[in-house]
Each structure stands twice: as structure tokens, then as C-alpha cells.
Amino acid sequence: MDKVHKASRTLEITILSAENLSLNRKSIKNNAYVIARVDPINFGSTRAGFEGGSNPSWNEKLTLDMPFQTRFITLEVKCKTSSGDRVVGTASLPLSDILGDYTPESHLHFLSYRLRDSRGEKNGIINVSARVKEPVESMRPAVTENPVRSGCSSSWKQPAMGVPVGHQMNYYGGGVTRGFPIWS
Amino acid sequence: MGLCYSGVRGGKQAIGGTSLQNPNSNNNAAHNDAVDFFFKSNGQQALFTQVELSLSASNLLDRDITSKSDPMVVLLAKKRDGKLEEVGRTEVISNNLNPTWIQKITVTYQFEMVQPLVFHIYDVDTSYHNKPVKSLKLKDQEFLGEASCFLSEIVTRHDRTLTIQLQNRNGHGILRKLGALTVHAEETIASRTAVDITLRCYQLANKDLFSLSDPFLRISRMVEGGGYVPICKTEVVNNNLNPVWRPLCLSWQKVVSLSRFTLIQENPLVIECFDFNSSGNHVLIGKLQKSMADLETLHREKNGANFVIQSSHGHEKVLKGQLFVDLFLEKEQYSFLDYVSSGFELNFMVAVDFTASNGNPRNPDSLHYIDPSGRLNSYQQAIMEVGQVIQFYDSDRRFPAWGFGGKTPAGTISHCFNLNGSASFEVEGIEGIMAAYASALHNVSLSGPTLFGPVINTAAQIAGQSLSNSNSKYFVLLIITDGVITDMQETKDALVRASDLPLSILIVGVGGADFTQMEILDADNGQRLQSSTGRMATRDIVQFVPMREVNSGQISVVQALLEELPGQFLTYFRSRDIKPHARHVC
Numbered sequence: 128m129d130k131v132h133k134a135s136r137t138l139e140i141t142i143l144s145a146e147n148l149s150l151n152r153k154s155i156k157n158n159a160y161v162i163a164r165v166d167p168i169n170f171g172s173t174r175a176g177f178e179g180g181s182n183p184s185w186n187e188k189l190t191l192d193m194p195f196q197t198r199f200i201t202l203e204v205k206c207k208t209s210s211g212d213r214v215v216g217t218a219s220l221p222l223s224d225i226l227g228d229y230t231p232e233s234h235l236h237f238l239s240y241r242l243r244d245s246r247g248e249k250n251g252i253i254n255v256s257a258r259v260k261e262p263v264e265s266m267r268p269a270v271t272e273n274p275v276r277s278g279c280s281s282s283w284k285q286p287a288m289g290v291p292v293g294h295q296m297n298y299y300g301g302g303v304t305r306g307f308p309i310w311s
Numbered sequence: 312m313g314l315c316y317s318g319v320r321g322g323k324q325a326i327g328g329t330s331l332q333n334p335n336s337n338n339n340a341a342h343n344d345a346v347d348f349f350f351k352s353n354g355q356q357a358l359f360t361q362v363e364l365s366l367s368a369s370n371l372l373d374r375d376i377t378s379k380s381d382p383m384v385v386l387l388a389k390k391r392d393g394k395l396e397e398v399g400r401t402e403v404i405s406n407n408l409n410p411t412w413i414q415k416i417t418v419t420y421q422f423e424m425v426q427p428l429v430f431h432i433y434d435v436d437t438s439y440h441n442k443p444v445k446s447l448k449l450k451d452q453e454f455l456g457e458a459s460c461f462l463s464e465i466v467t468r469h470d471r472t473l474t475i476q477l478q479n480r481n482g483h484g485i486l487r488k489l490g491a492l493t494v495h496a497e498e499t500i501a502s503r504t505a506v507d508i509t510l511r512c513y514q515l516a517n518k519d520l521f522s523l524s525d526p527f528l529r530i531s532r533m534v535e536g537g538g539y540v541p542i543c544k545t546e547v548v549n550n551n552l553n554p555v556w557r558p559l560c561l562s563w564q565k566v567v568s569l570s571r572f573t574l575i576q577e578n579p580l581v582i583e584c585f586d587f588n589s590s591g592n593h594v595l596i597g598k599l600q601k602s603m604a605d606l607e608t609l610h611r612e613k614n615g616a617n618f619v620i621q622s623s624h625g626h627e628k629v630l631k632g633q634l635f636v637d638l639f640l641e642k643e644q645y646s647f648l649d650y651v652s653s654g655f656e657l658n659f660m661v662a663v664d665f666t667a668s669n670g671n672p673r674n675p676d677s678l679h680y681i682d683p684s685g686r687l688n689s690y691q692q693a694i695m696e697v698g699q700v701i702q703f704y705d706s707d708r709r710f711p712a713w714g715f716g717g718k719t720p721a722g723t724i725s726h727c728f729n730l731n732g733s734a735s736f737e738v739e740g741i742e743g744i745m746a747a748y749a750s751a752l753h754n755v756s757l758s759g760p761t762l763f764g765p766v767i768n769t770a771a772q773i774a775g776q777s778l779s780n781s782n783s784k785y786f787v788l789l790i791i792t793d794g795v796i797t798d799m800q801e802t803k804d805a806l807v808r809a810s811d812l813p814l815s816i817l818i819v820g821v822g823g824a825d826f827t828q829m830e831i832l833d834a835d836n837g838q839r840l841q842s843s844t845g846r847m848a849t850r851d852i853v854q855f856v857p858m859r860e861v862n863s864g865q866i867s868v869v870q871a872l873l874e875e876l877p878g879q880f881l882t883y884f885r886s887r888d889i890k891p892h893a894r895h896v897c
Contacts, residue, residue: 154549180548182557218845228808229775235887236811239839239847252839252847 137260138165138193138200138225142173144184145242147251148215150206154181158207159215161185161253165193165200175207181251193259198222202253204242216242216250225257232259360420360564360648361499362466366401367411368432368477370490374453379406380434382455383444384492386416389427389459398428400444403435408490414444417499418462422647423873425699426462430492432477454480456489462496463703466648471496501563501575502646506603509638510545510582511555513615514631518586518594523550525587526596532566533579542566547587558638566603576604582634584618595620597630610639645891647877650884653891655783657704657880660773661694661744662766663730664792665717665751666759669822672752678793678822679752689821689858691745693791696869697817698741701787709737711773712744715766717755724758726765761794764801767816771809778813782889785813785880793822803840806832810840810848815879817872820857829855850882 142161149155157176164170171189193200200220205212218240225236237256244250366384374380383403387395401412418428433452456477465473477489510528518524527547531539542565548554563575581600585593597618601609609616615633622628651657670677680688687695702708712730719728729736731747732754738747770788777784796802806816818833820826833855834840840848856871884890 182546184557221844224808224846229772230812231779234775234778237849237886238811239849241841241845241847243845254849 135192135194138191138257139188139260140171140191140200140255140257141188142185142202143254143256144182144186145204145251145253146182148181148183148204148206148242149250150208150213150215155206155215156180157183159183160205160207162203162205163189163191163200163255164203165191165197169193200257202240202242202255204251204253214245216244216253218242218253220255220257225259232261234258360502360646361417362420362462362496362648363415363417363499364465365412365415365495365497366430367409367493367495368490369409369493370488371408371410371432371477372434372455372489373408374434374455379408380453380455381405381437381440382407382410383433383435383447383452384412384416385431385433385449386418387429387431388418389429395429400447402444403440405440420462420466420498420648422463422877423700423870428460428462430458430475430494431480432456432458432492456492458492460494461703463700465494465496467651467703469652469654471648471652498646498648501566503643503649505560505562505642505644507558507560507638507640507642508606508636509556509558511553511635511637512584513553513633513635515552515554515584515618516596516630516632517552518596519550523552524596525549526551526554526584527587527593528556529583529585530561531581531583533581539581552632555637562644574604576607577602580606584632584634597632599634606636607639609634610636644885647881649891650783650880651704653893655785655884655891656706657701657876658710658777658784658786659698659701659705660711660713660770660786660788661698661730662713662715662727662770662788662790663690663694663748663751664761664790664794665714665755665757666761666792666794667757668759668761668794668824669757671757679757681749681752689819690748690791693789693819693821693858693868694744694748695741696867697789697819697872698744700869700873702741708740710740710744711736711770712738712747713766713769714751714755715763716757716759716761717751718758720754726762727769728755760797761792762798762801763790763792763796764798764805766790767802767805767809770816771805771812771814774809774812774814782813782887783892785815785883787815787817787876789817789819791819791821793820794824795826795828799828800843802832804842804844806840806853807842807846807848810850810852813883814852815876816853817876818853818855819868819872820855821859823859826855826857829857850879852879 140163142163145159145161148159157180160173160175162170162172169192171191173185173187173189176183176185199222201217202220203217204215206215220238220240224238226232230236235256235258237254239252239254241249242251242253364386368382368384371380371382381403384401386398386400388398389395398418399416401414401416404410404412418426420426431449432455433449434455435447435452439447439451457480458475458477460473460475465471472493472495474491474493476491479489512526515524515526525547527545529541529544531541533539543559543561545556545559548556566575566578566580579600579602581598583598584596586596587593597620599616599618601616605616608614613635615635618630618632618634619627620630669679672679672681674680675682678689681691682688698710713727713736714730715726715728716724717728718724720732730744730751731738732751738744767788770786774786777786809816818829820829831838832840832853834848834851834853839851854872854875856868858868
């Protein structure tokens with residue numbers, strides 16, 4: 128019954144640039160590209176950049192289907208080398224950074240993340256801009272009104288779906304817990 | 312601002328121009344500390360906007376017996392010490408009580424200053440009519456009237472025009488109708504034109520011992536007297552004798568010279584290529600002198616220009632290394648005043664530190680002591696000075712005002728309570744903030760610890776929610792604190808989230824505490840803030856100034872804090888391609 132409707136939103140993510148990339152401790156020269164992955168079947172990739180060295184720019188927009196249960200988007204920077212495609216670094220973009228932080232859905236978010244290589248070491252920064260478009264077809268599960276989002280004019284369109292949305296509005300405690308691994 | 316930690320990473324950043332394709336970079340479009348410091352230490356002004364004032368008047372007093380008055384306007388600026396200094400004069404118009412002067416007067420608009428202007432209108436006696444206007448002695452002329460206003464009042468109006476009733480000298484009442492003066496402001500074309508330029512070099516000399524040079528370029532404009540003043544520099548490319556730098560955006564304003572008779576495109580620029588050394592002793596590889604027009608020609612003809620260097624004999628040696636211009640694109644950019652006069656607003660918010668380290672307010676030593684003689688304490692001074700500048704850009708004059716770190720009458724310690732003690736967090740006008748502050752000192756007892764997180768999150772929430780209604784509001788939160796914060800990571804997290812919102816945060820440190828942490832938040836050393844989840848700040852939205860350092864120098868707290876605000880504002884709106892509202896063509 129539910130299979131008839133597509134339970135997903137559209138994510139528009141523009142891969143802008145990356146900074147300070149290195150492979151094997153040397154700055155990379157060129158041929159870096161980025162894969163943005165929602166899940167194993169929804170992903171997109173930029174073309175490989177030929178200039179810019181360790182600070183490549185792509186400015187390429189990828190449009191991906193994003194099922195409602197999505198919690199992260201993975202960004203993977205790879206480099207074409209003579210010995211194959213090597214992973215330079217990855218970062219996780221939590222959906223809560225795009226949805227549910229007081230801003231209306233149409234807000235274009237400019238986001239940056241620390242990239243970590245396969246050993247978990249810091250390896251540069253990736254810069255993207257992202258926006259969620261309205262649901263493709265809405266198969267609306269039980270909508271839990273998010274008590275925090277009072278100012279949003281488009282809040283009726285928001286099915287809050289198990290996505291860790293927003294932060295505790297606890298002004299008198301100060302702390303914000305996210306449940307994500309804390310990088311040192 | 313304040314103490315500058317540049318570090319190697321910071322030192323390698325491009326400064327001055329804007330990185331073209333990376334709206335998330337930390338490059339500040341309008342100012343940067345190193346260049347600012349250079350300018351100030353040489354007594355020169357940093358980036359400024361030239362505004363031309365056109366004047367007209369109506370119903371002027373008729374002083375002449377046989378004909379009508381022959382009016383001329385003299386514009387004066389009121390300095391910080393209250394003295395008036397002449398800025399310029401219009402021409403004399405004969406026989407006209409409703410003149411429209413042709414000669415415009417140019418003033419420098421500086422966002423971070425309150426700029427009071429005074430206009431004096433004189434009736435010039437016929438015997439002086441053929442003399443140059445500059446030579447006229449004002450005491451020999453008949454005074455027709457005076458008008459005063461602030462420059463920001465004029466430029467923030469949507470038609471950039473202000474009409475003021477004329478008064479007697481020094482504003483001593485209006486004994487009879489003296490008429491009115493109308494002032495219209497226009498930015499000069501330089502403020503809106505910029506050039507996107509990509510530079511690269513070929514066959515640079517190697518200055519490093521065990522590797523290759525790490526070149527960067529510094530572009531300077533020539534000034535009177537033959538010296539030159541840096542306007543921007545590229546980032547450092549490591550280990551490369553054929554570097555390609557990221558595109559730069561050079562605004563014409565930066566290139567403008569002091570002489571009005573040369574076209575901006577022909578002003579000579581000096582381009583120096585240095586080999587970066589982490590010690591700071593960068594080695595000059597070579598330099599050359601080209602104007603913007605020359606650079607455009609280089610681009611068009613795809614030619615290279617050779618660098619030269621002074622040899623030890625004093626001759627100029629032509630080097631093998633060449634400069635190429637791969638991209639040269641002139642473009643129109645909307646200026647800060649374009650946005651502001653079309654209806655974009657700055658919304659001012661204040662947060663005051665109520666932690667116990669300030670000292671008991673009844674005690675004259677306390678940072679919160681309210682002096683009965685009327686002398687403002689540091690908190691009041693900061694609120695007054697910043698508020699006085701920003702209030703012109705906030706149309707409804709309703710300012711959210713909070714306190715943090717205090718124990719409210721309800722008995723609980725709050726890290727974000729309404730300063731006026733009521734349910735509404737907004738107060739009316741700067742005087743409203745001062746009144747709420749004074750009354751809070753009576754009702755709230757100082758406590759602690761010092762946490763910024765809640766206040767920043769509240770301000771961010773307001774900024775984020777406003778986006779649902781309007782995308783033309785930019786929020787400015789002023790935090791005044793005496794101490795060291797205890798929630799550094801939460802503050803960084805809050806700032807990283809806020810960097811994606813239309814919000815800037817100004818922090819004033821009062822008292823004598825060690826404000827090293829604040830310098831980290833200010834991120835002027837080039838280190839981007841990182842949250843606990845691995846997210847990085849996309850913009851540097853924090854400006855910090857310790858009050859004590861500023862009091863000893865010549866610049867005020869306000870100037871130091873506010874200088875970067877127009878740049879942060881522009882970076883936010885330009886990166887999202889949000890343009891000023893359409894203007895009605897007059």
C-alpha cells in the first residue's frame with residue numbers, strides 16, 4: 128500500500144570547494160572529486176577537478192532523492208591516482224544541520240565540515256551549500272509537531288520523522304547534546 | 312581586532328580581495344587586520360566609501376535689497392572634540408532663493424562612525440562673485456541659515472534624500488522662516504565596480520634551499536610622494552615556481568587614489584611577488600608596476616609581464632619570471648549602502664554580563680557601578696557607542712536586551728533573562744536599554760558562571776526565525792562581558808551554527824581579565840571555529856575588542872568593533888545571491 132508513494136524529499140547539494148587536502152602527507156595536485164551519498168542507492172558525484180591543487184573548487188550541484196528516514200549525508204573526497212581512486216577524506220553532514228534549526232525549509236544553508244582520512248586523521252575541510260526541496264510525494268507518517276519551531280510559516284509541511292531535529296531549547300543549562308562522536 | 316595572532320596558517324591566507332568561488336572562505340571582503348593595521352599606523356584611512364552630496368534649497372531668506380540672495384553652501388563635519396572642520400563648498404548661484412547647486416561635495420562615509428554634518432548657507436556679496444569659491448572669507452558674507460544631520464540619516468533613506476529646516480547659527484531657535492535645505496547622497500561609481508582577476512606566474516626564481524619557493528603576491532596602490540600602500544595579497548602556494556592563485560575580487564574602491572585627476576583604471580599598482588617564510592621574513596622574488604588597464608591588456612593579449620628586481624648596484628634587473636592574467640572580469644556589485652537604502656536592516660540586540668566577578672554594583676569599584684555624577688560605566692559606554700551607530704540602520708528601534716549569569720527575582724540563575732524583567736524581551740530605543748539595565752541592577756543579583764551558549768542560541772533562533780518572514784534583516788548581537796567563559800565548546804558550537812545565519816556577534820571585554828579565549832573566538836588568526844560534531848564555521852561572525860586596550864589608543868571601541876560589520880553583512884547576502892530590493896527610478 129505504501130509502496131505506491133515515494134517516501135522521500137529532494138536534496139539539492141552544491142559541492143563548492145575543499146581546502147588543504149593531502150594524500151600520503153603530500154598536498155594533492157589535481158583530479159580530486161566528491162561523492163555525496165544519501166544511502167547506497169542515492170548518491171551523486173562531481174567531476175574531477177584539474178586545477179586548484181590542494182584547494183580544489185567544483186561548484187557543482189547534485190540533486191539527490193532523500194528518503195525520510197535519512198539522518199546523514201556522507202561526503203567523500205577521492206582522488207584519481209595512478210594506483211586507482213584513493214579516498215582523501217570523508218565527513219558526515221547530519222540532516223539536523225539542514226532541517227530543524229529554526230530556519231525555514233527554503234533557506235539555503237552554507238556548511239563546512241572537517242574531513243578525516245581513513246585513519247581518522249584530520250585532512251582538510253569541505254565546503255558545500257544545501258537545501259531541501261519539498262517532498263516528492265508525501266506519504267505522511269504521524270506528524271509530531273515540533274514544539275520548537277514556532278516561527279516557521281511552512282511548518283505544516285514538516286513531517287518530523289525520527290530525524291534528530293534541533294537542539295534542546297534549554298536556555299538555562301547551556302549544554303547541547305548531540306549523541307555524535309566527539310572529535311578531539 | 313585587539314591582539315592579532317596570525318600564526319603560519321593565518322599568515323598564508325589571502326587577504327584583501329575576496330576569493331571568487333569560495334563564499335565559505337574566511338577572506339573578508341572589506342577589511343582585514345594586517346592591512347588595517349598598516350593603514351592606521353601610517354595615518355591613512357582604511358577602506359572608505361566616497362559619497363557625493365547634491366544640494367538644493369527652498370524659500371531662502373532674501374538678504375539683498377535690489378535683487379535676491381546669492382547663496383552658497385559650506386559643508387562642515389563635526390569632529391569628536393566638537394570642533395567643526397570644513398569639508399567643501401558649492402558654487403555661488405546668483406539671484407535665487409530656491410537654488411539647485413551643481414557643484415557636489417564629496418564626503419567619506421564610514422559605517423563605524425557617527426558622522427554629524429553641519430551645512431551653512433551664505434549670501435555671497437556681488438563683489439566676490441568672480442573670485443574662486445575657496446578663497447571667499449565666510450565672515451565677510453551674510454549668513455542665511457544652518458542645517459545639521461547625521462550622514463547615516465541620509466544614506467539609509469530609500470531615496471537617499473533628506474530635507475532639513477534651516478535654523479539660526481548654533482540652532483538657536485527659528486525666529487523667522489529661513490527655508491529648507493535638501494541633501495541627496497550618491498555613492499561614487501567606484502563603490503560598485505569590482506574586478507574578478509586570476510593571476511599566475513611562470514618561471515619564478517627559487518629562493519628556498521631544499522625545496523621550491525612558496526610564492527604569494529602583494530598588490531599595492533601608489534600614493535602621493537611615491538610610496539605605496541598594500542591593498543591585498545593572495546594566498547601562499549607551496550613549493551611551486553609556476554603558481555596559479557585563487558581568483559581575487561578587487562573592488563575599485565581599494566584602487567582609488569588620492570588624486571582626482573587620474574582615472575581609476577590608470578592608477579599605478581605595484582605587484583610584488585614574495586617567497587613565504589614562516590619567520591615572517593618573506594624574500595622578494597620580484598616586482599612590477601601595472602595599472603588595472605595594463606592588467607586588462609595583459610589578459611586580452613595573453614601576454615606575460617616580466618618581474619624586475621633592484622640589483623646590488625642599484626640598477627633594475629629584468630627577471631625571467633613573468634606574471635600572467637588569466638581572468639579579468641569587471642562586474643557591478645551592490646554596495647552596503649545599496650542594500651541599506653533599499654530597506655535592508657540591521658537589528659541590534661544586547662546581552663549584559665551579570666556574573667559576580669563584576670563586583671557589587673553598590674561598590675564604586677564595581678564594573679556595574681552607576682555613577683551619580685553621570686559618568687558612564689564600561690557597560691553603559693559600550694551600549695551607548697555601539698547603539699548610537701546602529702540605531703540608524705534599525706527601523707523600528709525595538710531592541711532585544713538580555714542579561715546572563717544573574718539570579719532573577721524568581722530565585723533561579725538564568726543565562727538568558729529579559730533585561731527589562733518583563734515577558735517581552737524587547738525595549739524601545741537606546742534609552743530603553745539603559746533604563747532596563749539600571750533597573751536590572753536593582754532586581755537581579757550577580758551570580759555565575761559566565762556562559763555565552765544560551766544567549767547566542769537565543770539570538771540565533773531569532774535570526775533564523777526571521778528568515779521565514781523576510782530575507783532582508785541582518786542581526787547584530789552585542790555581548791558585554793567582564794570575564795572568562797566556562798562553556799567554550801558550547802559557545803563554539805553555537806557560533807558554528809550561527810555562522811550560517813544572518814547574524815554577527817560583537818564582544819566587548821570590560822575590566823582586566825585575560826581575554827585570550829575571546830581572541831580564539833574572534834578567529835582572526837585564520838583558524839576556523841570547529842563544533843563538537845566536526846562542523847566548521849562558514850563565516851567569521853565574531854568581533855572582539857577589549858575595552859582597556861582601546862581606551863589607550865585613538866580609535867574608539869565602536870570603530871574597532873563595527874569596521875568589519877559591513878563586510879560580514881555583504882558576504883552573507885552576496886554569497887546567497889540576495890540583491891537589494893528594486894529601487895524606484897526617480
